Amino acid sequence: MKKHRCQICGYDYDPEVGDPDNGVAPGTAWEDVPDDWACPICGAGKDAFDEL
Amino acid sequence: MRPVELSKNVYWVGAVDWLTRDFHGYSTERGTTYNAYLIIDEKVTLIDTVKSGYCHELMHRIRNIIDPKKIDYLIVNHVEMDHSGSLPQVVQEIQPEKIICSKMGQKALTQHFHQPDWPYHVVTPGEELRLGPNKTLSFVETRMLHWPDSMFSYLKEDQILFSSDAFGEHLASSERFDDEVNQDVLMHEATKYYANILTLYSPIVKKLIAQVEAMHLPLKMIAPDHGIIWRKNPKKIIDAYSRWCVNESNGKALVIYDSMWHSTEMMAKSIAGGLQDKGISYKLLNLQVNHHSEVMCDVLEAGAVILGCPTLNNGLLPRMAGFLMYMRGLRPTNKIGAAFGSYGWSGEAVKLMNTAMSEMNFRLIHPGLRVQYVPEHGQLQECVELGHIVGQALLDAKAGNKAV
Numbered sequence: 001m002k003k004h005r006c007q008i009c010g011y012d013y014d015p016e017v018g019d020p021d022n023g024v025a026p027g028t029a030w031e032d033v034p035d036d037w038a039c040p041i042c043g044a045g046k047d048a049f050d051e052l
Numbered sequence: 053m054r055p056v057e058l059s060k061n062v063y064w065v066g067a068v069d070w071l072t073r074d075f076h077g078y079s080t081e082r083g084t085t086y087n088a089y090l091i092i093d094e095k096v097t098l099i100d101t102v103k104s105g106y107c108h109e110l111m112h113r114i115r116n117i118i119d120p121k122k123i124d125y126l127i128v129n130h131v132e133m134d135h136s137g138s139l140p141q142v143v144q145e146i147q148p149e150k151i152i153c154s155k156m157g158q159k160a161l162t163q164h165f166h167q168p169d170w171p172y173h174v175v176t177p178g179e180e181l182r183l184g185p186n187k188t189l190s191f192v193e194t195r196m197l198h199w200p201d202s203m204f205s206y207l208k209e210d211q212i213l214f215s216s217d218a219f220g221e222h223l224a225s226s227e228r229f230d231d232e233v234n235q236d237v238l239m240h241e242a243t244k245y246y247a248n249i250l251t252l253y254s255p256i257v258k259k260l261i262a263q264v265e266a267m268h269l270p271l272k273m274i275a276p277d278h279g280i281i282w283r284k285n286p287k288k289i290i291d292a293y294s295r296w297c298v299n300e301s302n303g304k305a306l307v308i309y310d311s312m313w314h315s316t317e318m319m320a321k322s323i324a325g326g327l328q329d330k331g332i333s334y335k336l337l338n339l340q341v342n343h344h345s346e347v348m349c350d351v352l353e354a355g356a357v358i359l360g361c362p363t364l365n366n367g368l369l370p371r372m373a374g375f376l377m378y379m380r381g382l383r384p385t386n387k388i389g390a391a392f393g394s395y396g397w398s399g400e401a402v403k404l405m406n407t408a409m410s411e412m413n414f415r416l417i418h419p420g421l422r423v424q425y426v427p428e429h430g431q432l433q434e435c436v437e438l439g440h441i442v443g444q445a446l447l448d449a450k451a452g453n454k455a456v
Contacts, residue, residue: 008256009196041156042196048255 001029004049009042013049055113056228058273058281059210061092061186065113067106070224075134077378078248079343082241083224086134087277089214090114090123091207094184097125098146099205099214100277104137111145120146125173125183128153129216131160131201135277140165152181154193157201175203194218194260196253211272218257219289220276221245231284238280240349242289245278246296247352248345252383257297261290299386301355303450305334305442308347309360310369315394315426316362322432323358323392326439332356332446339371344378351379355446356388357414358438359405363395368404376408388445389414390438392421399424417445 001015013019013033018026019040024033030051038045055063066087072080086102088110096118102110114120126148128136139161143151150173153161158172175181175191182188192204197218205214221241227233250257274282274289282289305327311317320336327334337347351357361372368376389412391405402420409416421438423431 008253009200041200042256043193044196044256 003052004030005052006039006042006044007048007050008044009039011039011041012052055090055117058089058212058275058283062207062210062212063090063092063113063117064088064228064275064281065090065098065110065117066100067102067109068224068226069103069106075222078222078345080222082222082237084134084222084278085224087220087275087279087281088135089275090117091183091187091189092118093187095124095149096122097127097183097187097189098123098142098148099127100129100135100216101126101138101142103134107138107141110138110142124149125181126151127189127205127214128157128161128201129203129205129214130199130277131157131164132199132217133164135216136161136164140167143167143170152191154191154195154201154203156195156199157203160199160201180208192264194256196256197260198249198253206269211270213269213271213274213286215274215276217249217277218260219274219282219286219293220278221280223279225280228281229284230280230282230288233280239288239292241279242292243296243352244345244349246293247348248382251296251348251352252381254297254299254385257293261294261297296352299384300353301386301449302353303332303355303446304350304353305332305356305358305446306337306347306350306354307334307358307360308337308339308351308375309393310339310362310371311360312362312364312369313426315423316360316392318427318432319392319394319421319423319435320360322427322435323360323439323442326436326441327443328439329436330440330443330447332443339375344375347375348379348382348384351384351387354387355449356390356442357384357409358390358392358442359409360392361401361405362393363399363401366398366400368401372401372405376405380408380412383412385413387412387414388442388449389416390418390420390442391416392423392435392438394423394425394427396425415445417441 004013018024089099091097123146177193188208274286389409393401
Protein backbone atom coordinates (compact mmCIF):
# COMPACT_ATOMS: atom_id res chain seq x y z
CA MET A 1 0.00 0.00 0.00
CA LYS A 2 1.38 3.35 -1.01
CA LYS A 3 2.09 6.35 1.18
CA HIS A 4 0.97 9.85 0.25
CA ARG A 5 2.52 13.18 1.21
CA CYS A 6 0.71 16.45 1.91
CA GLN A 7 2.17 19.07 -0.43
CA ILE A 8 1.28 21.85 1.99
CA CYS A 9 2.90 20.73 5.24
CA GLY A 10 4.83 17.56 4.39
CA TYR A 11 2.72 15.14 6.51
CA ASP A 12 2.88 11.55 5.23
CA TYR A 13 -0.23 9.39 5.22
CA ASP A 14 0.90 5.85 5.94
CA PRO A 15 -1.89 3.31 5.34
CA GLU A 16 -0.38 0.94 7.89
CA VAL A 17 -0.81 3.60 10.59
CA GLY A 18 -3.97 5.29 9.24
CA ASP A 19 -5.23 8.31 11.17
CA PRO A 20 -7.14 6.77 14.08
CA ASP A 21 -7.56 10.15 15.86
CA ASN A 22 -9.71 11.20 12.93
CA GLY A 23 -11.60 8.00 12.28
CA VAL A 24 -9.31 6.33 9.74
CA ALA A 25 -8.36 2.87 11.01
CA PRO A 26 -4.86 1.41 10.58
CA GLY A 27 -4.71 -0.56 7.37
CA THR A 28 -6.92 1.84 5.38
CA ALA A 29 -5.63 2.23 1.82
CA TRP A 30 -5.42 5.79 0.45
CA GLU A 31 -8.29 5.11 -1.94
CA ASP A 32 -10.52 4.17 0.98
CA VAL A 33 -9.76 7.27 3.06
CA PRO A 34 -13.01 9.30 3.00
CA ASP A 35 -13.12 12.23 0.59
CA ASP A 36 -13.91 14.66 3.39
CA TRP A 37 -10.88 13.60 5.43
CA ALA A 38 -8.36 16.41 5.95
CA CYS A 39 -4.66 16.44 6.73
CA PRO A 40 -4.37 16.16 10.54
CA ILE A 41 -1.57 18.74 10.61
CA CYS A 42 -2.64 21.49 8.24
CA GLY A 43 -6.23 20.72 7.28
CA ALA A 44 -5.56 20.38 3.53
CA GLY A 45 -7.91 18.13 1.55
CA LYS A 46 -7.00 14.83 -0.14
CA ASP A 47 -6.35 16.65 -3.41
CA ALA A 48 -3.29 18.30 -1.83
CA PHE A 49 -1.61 14.88 -1.44
CA ASP A 50 0.81 13.29 -3.90
CA GLU A 51 1.78 9.64 -4.02
CA LEU A 52 5.24 8.85 -2.66
CA MET B 53 6.32 53.14 26.85
CA ARG B 54 2.76 54.26 26.49
CA PRO B 55 0.08 51.92 25.21
CA VAL B 56 -1.57 52.96 21.94
CA GLU B 57 -5.35 52.99 21.58
CA LEU B 58 -6.75 51.33 18.43
CA SER B 59 -10.33 52.04 19.36
CA LYS B 60 -12.20 52.49 22.61
CA ASN B 61 -10.82 50.02 25.16
CA VAL B 62 -8.61 48.25 22.62
CA TYR B 63 -4.88 48.84 23.02
CA TRP B 64 -1.56 47.88 21.45
CA VAL B 65 0.68 46.79 24.33
CA GLY B 66 3.50 45.04 22.43
CA ALA B 67 7.23 45.66 22.18
CA VAL B 68 9.47 47.26 19.55
CA ASP B 69 12.71 45.39 18.74
CA TRP B 70 15.21 47.84 17.26
CA LEU B 71 18.07 45.34 17.56
CA THR B 72 17.36 42.13 15.68
CA ARG B 73 19.06 41.95 12.29
CA ASP B 74 18.87 38.20 11.75
CA PHE B 75 15.57 36.44 12.23
CA HIS B 76 16.46 32.75 11.82
CA GLY B 77 18.24 33.56 8.57
CA TYR B 78 15.85 36.30 7.39
CA SER B 79 17.68 39.64 7.39
CA THR B 80 15.69 42.21 9.32
CA GLU B 81 17.59 45.40 8.58
CA ARG B 82 14.80 47.55 9.96
CA GLY B 83 14.23 45.53 13.16
CA THR B 84 10.75 44.31 14.05
CA THR B 85 7.95 44.49 16.59
CA TYR B 86 6.11 41.89 18.64
CA ASN B 87 2.54 43.08 18.81
CA ALA B 88 0.19 42.22 21.64
CA TYR B 89 -3.26 43.69 22.21
CA LEU B 90 -5.34 44.34 25.29
CA ILE B 91 -9.14 44.47 25.21
CA ILE B 92 -11.04 45.82 28.18
CA ASP B 93 -14.59 44.72 28.92
CA GLU B 94 -16.10 42.70 31.78
CA LYS B 95 -13.58 40.07 30.81
CA VAL B 96 -10.17 41.57 30.20
CA THR B 97 -8.35 39.89 27.32
CA LEU B 98 -4.75 39.87 26.16
CA ILE B 99 -4.09 38.77 22.57
CA ASP B 100 -0.64 37.24 22.19
CA THR B 101 2.52 38.11 24.11
CA VAL B 102 6.07 39.01 23.08
CA LYS B 103 9.48 37.44 22.58
CA SER B 104 11.43 36.42 25.65
CA GLY B 105 13.42 39.39 26.92
CA TYR B 106 10.66 41.89 26.08
CA CYS B 107 8.21 40.79 28.78
CA HIS B 108 8.94 43.84 30.94
CA GLU B 109 7.92 46.14 28.06
CA LEU B 110 4.65 44.27 27.63
CA MET B 111 3.85 44.29 31.36
CA HIS B 112 4.81 47.94 31.71
CA ARG B 113 2.44 48.95 28.93
CA ILE B 114 -0.35 46.83 30.39
CA ARG B 115 0.19 48.38 33.84
CA ASN B 116 -0.32 51.82 32.33
CA ILE B 117 -3.88 50.70 31.55
CA ILE B 118 -4.85 48.10 34.13
CA ASP B 119 -3.48 45.82 36.83
CA PRO B 120 -2.22 42.76 34.83
CA LYS B 121 -3.82 40.46 37.41
CA LYS B 122 -7.19 41.61 36.10
CA ILE B 123 -6.58 39.89 32.76
CA ASP B 124 -9.02 36.97 32.48
CA TYR B 125 -8.37 35.59 29.04
CA LEU B 126 -5.07 35.10 27.29
CA ILE B 127 -5.40 34.37 23.58
CA VAL B 128 -2.58 32.63 21.74
CA ASN B 129 -3.08 33.19 18.02
CA HIS B 130 0.35 31.74 17.25
CA VAL B 131 2.72 29.61 19.35
CA GLU B 132 6.05 30.59 17.75
CA MET B 133 8.59 31.85 20.31
CA ASP B 134 8.61 35.46 19.10
CA HIS B 135 5.00 35.69 20.32
CA SER B 136 5.05 33.17 23.13
CA GLY B 137 8.57 33.36 24.57
CA SER B 138 7.33 35.33 27.55
CA LEU B 139 4.16 33.26 27.96
CA PRO B 140 5.30 31.27 31.04
CA GLN B 141 6.20 34.51 32.81
CA VAL B 142 2.95 36.19 31.77
CA VAL B 143 0.83 33.19 32.81
CA GLN B 144 2.53 33.12 36.19
CA GLU B 145 1.98 36.81 36.72
CA ILE B 146 -1.63 37.16 35.56
CA GLN B 147 -2.97 33.67 36.39
CA PRO B 148 -5.51 33.75 33.55
CA GLU B 149 -8.88 32.05 33.83
CA LYS B 150 -8.49 30.74 30.27
CA ILE B 151 -5.72 30.34 27.74
CA ILE B 152 -7.54 30.42 24.43
CA CYS B 153 -6.01 28.72 21.40
CA SER B 154 -6.71 26.43 18.45
CA LYS B 155 -6.65 22.64 18.70
CA MET B 156 -3.17 22.52 17.19
CA GLY B 157 -2.26 25.48 19.40
CA GLN B 158 -2.90 23.50 22.57
CA LYS B 159 -0.74 20.69 21.25
CA ALA B 160 2.10 23.03 20.28
CA LEU B 161 1.91 25.00 23.55
CA THR B 162 2.21 21.77 25.51
CA GLN B 163 5.18 20.73 23.39
CA HIS B 164 6.84 24.12 23.92
CA PHE B 165 6.24 24.78 27.59
CA HIS B 166 5.33 21.35 28.98
CA GLN B 167 2.50 22.67 31.13
CA PRO B 168 -0.43 20.30 30.53
CA ASP B 169 -2.35 21.82 33.45
CA TRP B 170 -2.65 25.37 32.10
CA PRO B 171 -6.34 26.32 31.76
CA TYR B 172 -6.57 25.75 27.99
CA HIS B 173 -9.76 26.60 26.14
CA VAL B 174 -9.68 25.21 22.61
CA VAL B 175 -11.89 27.23 20.29
CA THR B 176 -13.96 25.68 17.59
CA PRO B 177 -13.86 27.58 14.28
CA GLY B 178 -16.54 30.24 14.22
CA GLU B 179 -17.01 30.13 18.01
CA GLU B 180 -18.01 33.46 19.58
CA LEU B 181 -16.72 34.57 22.93
CA ARG B 182 -18.55 37.34 24.69
CA LEU B 183 -16.22 39.50 26.77
CA GLY B 184 -19.00 41.71 28.15
CA PRO B 185 -21.67 44.08 26.87
CA ASN B 186 -19.35 45.81 24.39
CA LYS B 187 -16.90 43.29 23.02
CA THR B 188 -17.31 39.94 21.27
CA LEU B 189 -14.52 37.88 19.78
CA SER B 190 -14.71 35.16 17.17
CA PHE B 191 -11.98 32.95 15.76
CA VAL B 192 -10.88 31.77 12.35
CA GLU B 193 -8.64 28.72 12.13
CA THR B 194 -5.76 29.52 9.75
CA ARG B 195 -3.67 26.36 9.83
CA MET B 196 -0.28 26.69 8.13
CA LEU B 197 -0.46 30.46 7.99
CA HIS B 198 2.16 29.84 8.80
CA TRP B 199 2.20 27.12 11.49
CA PRO B 200 -0.40 24.42 12.22
CA ASP B 201 -1.52 26.33 15.35
CA SER B 202 -2.12 29.70 13.66
CA MET B 203 -5.49 31.38 14.05
CA PHE B 204 -7.07 34.83 13.66
CA SER B 205 -9.23 36.57 16.25
CA TYR B 206 -11.91 39.02 15.17
CA LEU B 207 -13.39 41.72 17.39
CA LYS B 208 -16.92 42.13 16.13
CA GLU B 209 -18.02 45.51 17.54
CA ASP B 210 -14.79 47.29 16.60
CA GLN B 211 -14.33 45.36 13.33
CA ILE B 212 -10.69 44.59 14.03
CA LEU B 213 -9.01 41.45 12.70
CA PHE B 214 -6.07 40.27 14.84
CA SER B 215 -4.28 38.41 12.09
CA SER B 216 -1.30 36.84 13.84
CA ASP B 217 1.63 36.50 11.40
CA ALA B 218 -0.41 37.26 8.28
CA PHE B 219 -0.42 40.81 6.83
CA GLY B 220 2.59 41.84 8.96
CA GLU B 221 6.15 42.90 8.29
CA HIS B 222 9.43 43.23 10.16
CA LEU B 223 9.62 46.97 10.74
CA ALA B 224 10.57 48.71 13.95
CA SER B 225 9.11 52.21 14.17
CA SER B 226 7.88 54.73 16.67
CA GLU B 227 4.63 54.83 14.66
CA ARG B 228 1.99 52.13 15.00
CA PHE B 229 -0.32 52.75 12.05
CA ASP B 230 -0.07 52.37 8.26
CA ASP B 231 -0.90 56.02 7.56
CA GLU B 232 2.01 57.22 9.71
CA VAL B 233 4.90 55.49 7.91
CA ASN B 234 6.62 55.71 4.53
CA GLN B 235 4.49 53.65 2.12
CA ASP B 236 7.39 52.38 -0.02
CA VAL B 237 9.28 51.12 3.02
CA LEU B 238 6.10 49.55 4.39
CA MET B 239 5.26 47.71 1.17
CA HIS B 240 8.87 46.61 0.66
CA GLU B 241 8.92 45.03 4.09
CA ALA B 242 5.44 43.50 3.65
CA THR B 243 6.57 42.00 0.32
CA LYS B 244 9.75 40.66 1.89
CA TYR B 245 7.73 39.14 4.72
CA TYR B 246 5.35 37.33 2.37
CA ALA B 247 8.24 36.18 0.15
CA ASN B 248 10.25 34.73 3.03
CA ILE B 249 7.52 33.36 5.28
CA LEU B 250 4.38 32.70 3.27
CA THR B 251 5.24 31.96 -0.39
CA LEU B 252 4.95 28.19 0.05
CA TYR B 253 1.51 28.59 1.63
CA SER B 254 0.11 30.63 -1.26
CA PRO B 255 -2.60 28.02 -2.04
CA ILE B 256 -3.84 28.37 1.55
CA VAL B 257 -3.67 32.17 1.42
CA LYS B 258 -5.81 32.05 -1.71
CA LYS B 259 -8.41 29.86 -0.02
CA LEU B 260 -8.40 31.97 3.12
CA ILE B 261 -8.94 35.24 1.25
CA ALA B 262 -11.89 33.66 -0.57
CA GLN B 263 -13.23 32.34 2.75
CA VAL B 264 -12.91 35.72 4.49
CA GLU B 265 -14.54 37.49 1.55
CA ALA B 266 -17.44 35.02 1.68
CA MET B 267 -17.89 35.75 5.40
CA HIS B 268 -18.42 39.47 4.59
CA LEU B 269 -16.59 40.52 7.74
CA PRO B 270 -16.54 44.30 7.89
CA LEU B 271 -12.89 45.24 8.38
CA LYS B 272 -11.99 48.57 9.90
CA MET B 273 -8.51 47.47 10.91
CA ILE B 274 -6.08 44.61 10.51
CA ALA B 275 -3.82 44.21 13.52
CA PRO B 276 -1.00 41.73 12.84
CA ASP B 277 1.63 40.42 15.26
CA HIS B 278 4.54 42.20 13.51
CA GLY B 279 4.90 45.74 12.28
CA ILE B 280 2.21 48.34 11.76
CA ILE B 281 -1.56 48.18 12.17
CA TRP B 282 -3.57 48.71 8.98
CA ARG B 283 -6.23 51.27 9.94
CA LYS B 284 -6.40 53.63 6.99
CA ASN B 285 -6.13 51.17 4.16
CA PRO B 286 -6.42 47.49 5.15
CA LYS B 287 -7.50 46.77 1.58
CA LYS B 288 -3.99 47.63 0.39
CA ILE B 289 -2.44 44.61 2.08
CA ILE B 290 -5.34 42.29 1.22
CA ASP B 291 -5.02 43.28 -2.45
CA ALA B 292 -1.27 42.65 -2.32
CA TYR B 293 -1.82 39.19 -0.78
CA SER B 294 -4.42 38.47 -3.48
CA ARG B 295 -1.76 39.16 -6.13
CA TRP B 296 1.07 37.31 -4.42
CA CYS B 297 -0.94 34.16 -3.70
CA VAL B 298 -1.66 33.64 -7.41
CA ASN B 299 2.03 34.20 -8.31
CA GLU B 300 1.31 37.21 -10.49
CA SER B 301 4.45 38.12 -12.46
CA ASN B 302 5.81 41.66 -12.79
CA GLY B 303 7.52 40.68 -16.07
CA LYS B 304 11.00 41.38 -14.71
CA ALA B 305 14.07 39.15 -14.82
CA LEU B 306 16.62 38.30 -12.14
CA VAL B 307 20.15 37.13 -12.84
CA ILE B 308 21.18 35.50 -9.55
CA TYR B 309 24.77 34.28 -9.47
CA ASP B 310 27.99 33.62 -7.64
CA SER B 311 31.44 33.65 -9.23
CA MET B 312 35.00 32.51 -8.40
CA TRP B 313 37.26 34.37 -10.84
CA HIS B 314 34.68 36.59 -12.59
CA SER B 315 34.01 34.27 -15.55
CA THR B 316 30.46 33.49 -14.43
CA GLU B 317 30.09 37.18 -13.67
CA MET B 318 31.09 38.08 -17.23
CA MET B 319 28.43 35.67 -18.47
CA ALA B 320 25.86 37.21 -16.09
CA LYS B 321 26.53 40.69 -17.43
CA SER B 322 26.22 39.55 -21.04
CA ILE B 323 22.91 37.81 -20.29
CA ALA B 324 21.76 41.05 -18.69
CA GLY B 325 22.78 42.86 -21.88
CA GLY B 326 20.52 40.52 -23.86
CA LEU B 327 17.63 41.24 -21.51
CA GLN B 328 18.24 44.95 -21.92
CA ASP B 329 18.15 44.58 -25.74
CA LYS B 330 14.62 43.24 -25.32
CA GLY B 331 13.61 46.12 -23.05
CA ILE B 332 13.29 43.87 -19.99
CA SER B 333 13.81 45.35 -16.54
CA TYR B 334 16.32 43.18 -14.69
CA LYS B 335 18.48 42.94 -11.58
CA LEU B 336 21.96 41.45 -11.33
CA LEU B 337 22.12 39.82 -7.92
CA ASN B 338 25.50 38.53 -6.82
CA LEU B 339 24.95 36.27 -3.81
CA GLN B 340 28.22 37.47 -2.29
CA VAL B 341 26.66 40.86 -1.58
CA ASN B 342 22.90 40.19 -1.62
CA HIS B 343 21.31 38.41 1.34
CA HIS B 344 19.20 35.41 0.31
CA SER B 345 16.12 36.85 2.00
CA GLU B 346 16.42 40.10 -0.01
CA VAL B 347 16.85 38.02 -3.17
CA MET B 348 13.69 36.04 -2.32
CA CYS B 349 11.85 39.33 -2.01
CA ASP B 350 12.65 39.99 -5.68
CA VAL B 351 11.93 36.39 -6.71
CA LEU B 352 8.35 36.63 -5.40
CA GLU B 353 7.14 38.84 -8.24
CA ALA B 354 9.79 38.16 -10.91
CA GLY B 355 8.81 36.60 -14.23
CA ALA B 356 12.18 34.97 -14.90
CA VAL B 357 14.96 33.58 -12.71
CA ILE B 358 18.33 33.00 -14.40
CA LEU B 359 20.82 31.21 -12.15
CA GLY B 360 24.58 31.33 -12.61
CA CYS B 361 27.26 29.41 -10.75
CA PRO B 362 30.66 27.93 -11.55
CA THR B 363 31.46 24.31 -10.70
CA LEU B 364 33.45 23.72 -7.52
CA ASN B 365 34.55 20.19 -6.57
CA ASN B 366 31.92 18.65 -8.88
CA GLY B 367 29.16 20.70 -7.29
CA LEU B 368 27.90 24.21 -6.64
CA LEU B 369 29.50 27.05 -4.74
CA PRO B 370 28.10 26.87 -1.21
CA ARG B 371 26.28 30.19 -1.43
CA MET B 372 24.31 29.05 -4.50
CA ALA B 373 23.68 25.64 -2.92
CA GLY B 374 22.33 27.38 0.20
CA PHE B 375 20.23 29.76 -1.85
CA LEU B 376 18.72 26.89 -3.85
CA MET B 377 17.86 25.02 -0.66
CA TYR B 378 16.19 28.16 0.71
CA MET B 379 14.30 28.96 -2.49
CA ARG B 380 13.13 25.37 -2.97
CA GLY B 381 11.68 25.36 0.52
CA LEU B 382 9.67 28.49 -0.25
CA ARG B 383 8.42 27.02 -3.54
CA PRO B 384 7.97 30.06 -5.76
CA THR B 385 6.09 29.09 -8.90
CA ASN B 386 5.15 30.45 -12.30
CA LYS B 387 8.69 31.39 -13.37
CA ILE B 388 10.73 31.11 -16.53
CA GLY B 389 14.11 29.58 -15.66
CA ALA B 390 17.58 29.20 -17.18
CA ALA B 391 21.07 28.40 -15.88
CA PHE B 392 24.66 29.22 -16.79
CA GLY B 393 28.16 28.98 -15.39
CA SER B 394 31.84 28.57 -16.13
CA TYR B 395 33.81 25.47 -15.18
CA GLY B 396 37.30 23.99 -15.36
CA TRP B 397 36.97 20.28 -16.16
CA SER B 398 33.78 18.61 -14.94
CA GLY B 399 31.05 21.29 -15.07
CA GLU B 400 28.15 19.84 -13.03
CA ALA B 401 26.79 23.15 -11.70
CA VAL B 402 24.47 24.00 -14.60
CA LYS B 403 22.83 20.59 -14.49
CA LEU B 404 22.33 20.85 -10.73
CA MET B 405 20.67 24.26 -11.07
CA ASN B 406 18.47 22.99 -13.91
CA THR B 407 17.38 20.03 -11.79
CA ALA B 408 16.50 22.28 -8.87
CA MET B 409 14.46 24.59 -11.12
CA SER B 410 12.68 21.63 -12.76
CA GLU B 411 11.68 20.41 -9.32
CA MET B 412 10.17 23.81 -8.63
CA ASN B 413 8.24 23.55 -11.91
CA PHE B 414 10.03 26.53 -13.43
CA ARG B 415 9.67 26.54 -17.22
CA LEU B 416 13.24 25.91 -18.42
CA ILE B 417 13.55 27.53 -21.80
CA HIS B 418 17.19 26.71 -22.50
CA PRO B 419 19.38 23.63 -21.83
CA GLY B 420 21.84 25.89 -20.01
CA LEU B 421 25.10 27.59 -20.98
CA ARG B 422 28.50 26.34 -19.88
CA VAL B 423 31.84 27.95 -20.64
CA GLN B 424 35.21 26.33 -19.90
CA TYR B 425 37.46 28.61 -17.86
CA VAL B 426 37.19 32.19 -19.23
CA PRO B 427 34.59 33.18 -21.84
CA GLU B 428 35.73 34.76 -25.10
CA HIS B 429 33.75 37.08 -27.35
CA GLY B 430 31.75 34.41 -29.19
CA GLN B 431 30.73 32.72 -25.94
CA LEU B 432 29.63 36.02 -24.46
CA GLN B 433 27.52 36.49 -27.60
CA GLU B 434 25.80 33.20 -26.72
CA CYS B 435 25.10 34.65 -23.30
CA VAL B 436 23.56 37.73 -24.90
CA GLU B 437 21.45 35.36 -27.00
CA LEU B 438 20.29 33.58 -23.82
CA GLY B 439 19.21 36.99 -22.52
CA HIS B 440 17.27 37.52 -25.76
CA ILE B 441 15.52 34.16 -25.42
CA VAL B 442 14.46 34.80 -21.82
CA GLY B 443 13.47 38.36 -22.67
CA GLN B 444 11.34 37.22 -25.60
CA ALA B 445 9.65 34.58 -23.43
CA LEU B 446 8.78 37.30 -20.90
CA LEU B 447 7.38 39.53 -23.64
CA ASP B 448 5.33 36.61 -25.01
CA ALA B 449 4.00 35.83 -21.54
CA LYS B 450 3.04 39.48 -21.08
CA ALA B 451 1.26 39.49 -24.43
CA GLY B 452 -0.62 36.40 -23.29
CA ASN B 453 0.88 34.17 -25.98
CA LYS B 454 2.07 31.63 -23.49
CA ALA B 455 1.64 31.21 -19.77
CA VAL B 456 4.89 31.73 -17.86
